[in-house]
Amino acid sequence: MTRTRTLLLAASLLAGTPALAESTLTIATVNNGDMVVMQKLSSAFEKAHPDIKLRWVVLEENVLRQRVTTDIATKAGQFDVLTIGNYEVPIWAKQNWLEPMDGLPADYDADDLLKTVREGVSRDGKLYALPFYGESAMTYYRKDLFDKAGLTMPEAPTYDEIKGFAAKLTDKASQTYGLCLRGKPGWGENMAYVTSLVNTFGGQWFGEGWKTTIDTPEWKNALTYYTDVLKNYGPPGATSNGFNENLALFASGRCAMWIDSTVAAGLLYDPKQSQVADKVAFAPMPTGSFKGGPTWLWSWNLGIPASSKQKDAAKTFVAWATSKAYVESVAKENGWVAVPPGTRESTYKSPDYQKAAPFAGFVLKAIDSANPNGQTRNPRPYTGAQFVAIPEFQGIGTQVGQTVAATLTGQQTIDAALKAAQSATERTMRQAGYPK
Amino acid sequence: MATLTTPAPSPAKGRRFNGLPFIGPSVTVLLIWMIVPLVMTVWFSLQRYNLLDPTVTGFAGIDNYEFLVTDPDFWASLTNTLLLVGSVLVITVVGGTLLAVLFDQPFPGRNLARLFAIAPFFVMPTVAALIWKNLMMHPIYGVFGAVARALGLPAVDWFADYPLLSVILIVSWEWLPFALLILLTAVQSLDREQLEAARMDGAGALAQFVYIVLPHLSRAISVVVMIETIFLLTVFAEIYVTTAGGPGNATTNLAFLIYARALLQYDVGGASAGGVVAIILANIVAFFLVRTIARRLEV
Numbered sequence: 101m102t103r104t105r106t107l108l109l110a111a112s113l114l115a116g117t118p119a120l121a122e123s124t125l126t127i128a129t130v131n132n133g134d135m136v137v138m139q140k141l142s143s144a145f146e147k148a149h150p151d152i153k154l155r156w157v158v159l160e161e162n163v164l165r166q167r168v169t170t171d172i173a174t175k176a177g178q179f180d181v182l183t184i185g186n187y188e189v190p191i192w193a194k195q196n197w198l199e200p201m202d203g204l205p206a207d208y209d210a211d212d213l214l215k216t217v218r219e220g221v222s223r224d225g226k227l228y229a230l231p232f233y234g235e236s237a238m239t240y241y242r243k244d245l246f247d248k249a250g251l252t253m254p255e256a257p258t259y260d261e262i263k264g265f266a267a268k269l270t271d272k273a274s275q276t277y278g279l280c281l282r283g284k285p286g287w288g289e290n291m292a293y294v295t296s297l298v299n300t301f302g303g304q305w306f307g308e309g310w311k312t313t314i315d316t317p318e319w320k321n322a323l324t325y326y327t328d329v330l331k332n333y334g335p336p337g338a339t340s341n342g343f344n345e346n347l348a349l350f351a352s353g354r355c356a357m358w359i360d361s362t363v364a365a366g367l368l369y370d371p372k373q374s375q376v377a378d379k380v381a382f383a384p385m386p387t388g389s390f391k392g393g394p395t396w397l398w399s400w401n402l403g404i405p406a407s408s409k410q411k412d413a414a415k416t417f418v419a420w421a422t423s424k425a426y427v428e429s430v431a432k433e434n435g436w437v438a439v440p441p442g443t444r445e446s447t448y449k450s451p452d453y454q455k456a457a458p459f460a461g462f463v464l465k466a467i468d469s470a471n472p473n474g475q476t477r478n479p480r481p482y483t484g485a486q487f488v489a490i491p492e493f494q495g496i497g498t499q500v501g502q503t504v505a506a507t508l509t510g511q512q513t514i515d516a517a518l519k520a521a522q523s524a525t526e527r528t529m530r531q532a533g534y535p536k
Numbered sequence: 537m538a539t540l541t542t543p544a545p546s547p548a549k550g551r552r553f554n555g556l557p558f559i560g561p562s563v564t565v566l567l568i569w570m571i572v573p574l575v576m577t578v579w580f581s582l583q584r585y586n587l588l589d590p591t592v593t594g595f596a597g598i599d600n601y602e603f604l605v606t607d608p609d610f611w612a613s614l615t616n617t618l619l620l621v622g623s624v625l626v627i628t629v630v631g632g633t634l635l636a637v638l639f640d641q642p643f644p645g646r647n648l649a650r651l652f653a654i655a656p657f658f659v660m661p662t663v664a665a666l667i668w669k670n671l672m673m674h675p676i677y678g679v680f681g682a683v684a685r686a687l688g689l690p691a692v693d694w695f696a697d698y699p700l701l702s703v704i705l706i707v708s709w710e711w712l713p714f715a716l717l718i719l720l721t722a723v724q725s726l727d728r729e730q731l732e733a734a735r736m737d738g739a740g741a742l743a744q745f746v747y748i749v750l751p752h753l754s755r756a757i758s759v760v761v762m763i764e765t766i767f768l769l770t771v772f773a774e775i776y777v778t779t780a781g782g783p784g785n786a787t788t789n790l791a792f793l794i795y796a797r798a799l800l801q802y803d804v805g806g807a808s809a810g811g812v813v814a815i816i817l818a819n820i821v822a823f824f825l826v827r828t829i830a831r832r833l834e835v
Contacts, residue, residue: 166799166800169587169588169802170587170799170802173587173588173590173802174587191588195590285780285782285783336675336676336693337675337676337693337696339696339782339783491586491588491589492586492588492589494588494800494801494802495588495800495801495802495803498796498800498801499796499800499801502780502781502782502783502784502785503784505782505783505784506782506783506784506785506786508783509693509696509697509783511699511783511784511786512783512784517784520608520784523608524607524608524609527603527606527607528801531599531603531803531806532586532589532592533592
């Protein structure tokens with residue numbers, strides 16, 4: 101009798117287990133505004149999927165990269181969902197580190213994803229991660245300060261014009277700085293900006309046959325410009341200012357101009373997050389001597405490592421967080437201006453979004469014309485707009501980023517820095533066995 | 537009065553106590569504990585092994601070492617390591633000796649003052665670095681900046697303008713209490729009658745200090761130097777939190793260089809080569825230190 105009951109109990113427990121099985125997803129993400137919103141809204145997801153629990157690991161960009169890269173490269177399987185850029189996705193997909201995104205829900209509508217962004221996270225026509233938000237770069241400026249100084253921002257500014265404006269608008273006594281730019285070392289921080297600056301000054305990282313071309317006049321011009329404007333017209337402590345720090349500076353009215361990712365537009369136009377929401381205006385990214393080259397294309401994507409043990413649950417979450425329905429729920433909670441931009445056609449077609457976000461069409465155009473597979477003035481063996489799409493670039497960019505930061509503080513002259521960067525990069529490339 | 541005598545080892549063969557079966561297991565465990573990581577580091581240092589590119593593999597010979605010693609960052613990091621260890625040693629030993637003599641004098645509230653002076657040693661390195669970075673040395677919110685502005689001077693951006701000096705200051709702040717603690721106990725063990733006699737003979741305060749206190753402290757100073765050197769060779773948290781080795785390579789020491797190679801560039805082979813070099817260096821330093829100190833302790 102007792103035995104039968106025990107058996108029955110055990111059997112019912114066993115039968116019950118699959119239905120009750122809870123999977124806990126560990127999600128690594130970056131502490132940018134849109135991801136913080138996702139974290140808040142995810143309680144709705146947990147309610148809709150009671151069998152999936154979410155555990156968040158929210159990190160600063162450089163730290164996130166380090167954790168995620170070591171995790172996936174050593175197949176440690178610590179995370180089930182990774183927030184990664186369009187730099188990592190194709191490289192990792194090639195190494196079979198990422199789970200392909202097939203079998204998505206029927207209403208996902210992958211064709212709705214912007215073409216440039218979708219191509220950035222695909223390999224051989226297959227998606228390997230789903231874009232959460234996408235960005236190009238643009239120039240933000242303060243209309244009120246421009247009006248007060250009697251200046252007008254041209255429709256397509258050049259870097260020379262920007263420098264002139266910066267000089268006129270800098271007022272250190274009232275802690276208003278002419279131009280804010282990224283100075284924090286890191287391949288995804290200062291080097292993202294510096295790479296696009298170098299491109300438009302006619303330079304590139306590598307020439308034909310993977311010859312390193314950092315020690316060139318184009319790089320020198322670009323870096324001279326960069327250190328010059330930041331030292332004279334930039335905020336103090338520029339070497340510790342990355343995207344988030346500059347966003348805070350601009351939103352609190354400390355910067356007259358800021359050249360950075362288009363994703364900041366939604367945050368700057370949002371009166372809840374920005375003190376200058378009614379004063380901010382925008383223009384395209386400035387151009388230098390070479391026009392029409394690659395500018396800037398980045399997307400933050402959610403991917404699933406092949407080492408994850410809960411791929412199905414992870415896929416459910418990733419599809420939810422990048423779906424049209426998610427965009428609408430952000431719109432409902434935080435207003436249309438706060439929705440994650442740059443991934444879906446439908447977002448840009450929405451009349452509500454166009455009304456709330458005057459920059460919408462502009463951002464779409466910037467993303468479409470980012471030209472990551474285009475050519476620099478001299479032919480180049482690599483692709484990527486504000487980065488070089490090879491695995492070694494993380495290491496190279498980080499090291500060169502440190503050297504560039506050293507020129508900002510005057511620890512190194514530009515010539516010495518370029519020479520050091522050139523030799524360090526050449527060494528790494530030789531060690532990695534390029535040309536391949 | 538009871539006297540302790542150690543029994544002379546019994547000369548009888550075969551009856552000698554054989555301890556091997558008893559200490560064998562623990563010695564084996566300890567050896568494995570030490571040797572496995574060491575051998576793995578040496579092995580990795582001879583491999584082409586980059587986490588980012590699994591297609592690059594195979595035996596690299598001494599390539600990793602060659603890349604390391606031809607890297608300008610490597611020599612900069614060695615110089616920085618020596619500067620850091622040397623300066624902190626000088627600051628803590630000199631400052632610690634003076635403070636020890638000072639805190640040995642009777643004055644009201646002495647115990648409380650001693651407690652405060654020793655407290656920084658118990659602050660964790662990361663916390664200490666954060667405190668100094670944000671509360672003391674930050675040009676806008678920092679105490680130093682506020683003082684400078686109050687005096688009508690421009691605030692100094694410490695970590696940008698004097699990066700290595702800033703790190704040296706932070707590390708010295710952490711280790712000065714340690715030196716003080718050891719040296720204070722040594723000063724307290726000094727025979728008061730000697731000092732009394734010297735004073736009767738007409739020796740001034742300086743002469744007393746130089747001829748009596750300092751020689752008495754020499755052993756304690758060598759202990760401080762040895763222990764601090766061991767820990768200062770591996771300073772990492774302070775650099776990671778404040779300057780991340782920069783700007784450029786201004787504050788990259790050997791420990792940080794290895795970290796940068798391993799976790800910023802994911803070059804496991806190169807980082808292991810750096811690790812092996814660090815082990816060799818530490819052993820050279822330890823060899824000399826232990827020899828000098830052992831000689832002093834015998835006196």
